[in-house]
Amino acid sequence: MADQLNNEVERAFAELQRGRAAAAEMEKNLAERSTTVTTKRREVSVTVDSRGALTEIRFPTPAFRSMAPVELGKLIVESVGKAREQALSEIMSSFEDAFPGDQPFLDLVTGVAGGRGTFRLDQMVADVMGMSHEEFTRPAGESQ
Numbered sequence: 001m002a003d004q005l006n007n008e009v010e011r012a013f014a015e016l017q018r019g020r021a022a023a024a025e026m027e028k029n030l031a032e033r034s035t036t037v038t039t040k041r042r043e044v045s046v047t048v049d050s051r052g053a054l055t056e057i058r059f060p061t062p063a064f065r066s067m068a069p070v071e072l073g074k075l076i077v078e079s080v081g082k083a084r085e086q087a088l089s090e091i092m093s094s095f096e097d098a099f100p101g102d103q104p105f106l107d108l109v110t111g112v113a114g115g116r117g118t119f120r121l122d123q124m125v126a127d128v129m130g131m132s133h134e135e136f137t138r139p140a141g142e143s144q
Contacts, residue, residue, distance in 0.1 A: 026094075035087035037079050043067060044076055050091060052084040 030050040038045040043064040047056040057076065064072055 029094075030091065033087070033091070035083050035090065037083040037086065039075060039079055043072070044079055046076065046079045046083050048080065048083045048087050050087060052087055054080055 033050040034047050034055060036045060036047040036056075038060065041063055042061045043059065045056075045058040045060050046054060047058075049055050067075070
């Protein structure tokens with residue numbers, strides 16, 4: 001029984017280490033990722049980082065010069081919004097493979113269906129740790 005428990009602990013630890021390595025790789029990839037959106041008529045081009053923060057605004061052609069300031073401002077705001085949506089969509093689709101289940105990761109985090117995210121990593125970890133603690137502290141031969 002003790003050998004079986006040790007094997008389970010070793011497997012769980014190895015899985016944790018693989019998860020940590022995968023998370024570090026994801027974090028590195030996110031830090032390097034950016035999304036650029038350019039308007040149809042090429043008046044403006046905006047770039048956001050993986051968190052959706054605006055990192056660059058460019059004017060690829062002189063077409064912006066003939067626009068009214070209010071119109072140009074609106075176009076910039078819309079472009080930033082599109083870039084943020086696109087960045088979020090790309091990132092979430094890359095995370096979906098890492099999470100099991102039928103519900104898309106984006107729905108879990110943002111609560112698209114319910115208006116509020118239902119995914120609570122802190123609660124999930126607490127639940128797993130609680131189960132592990134109960135499992136390891138239960139006297140031998142006693143069942144749940």
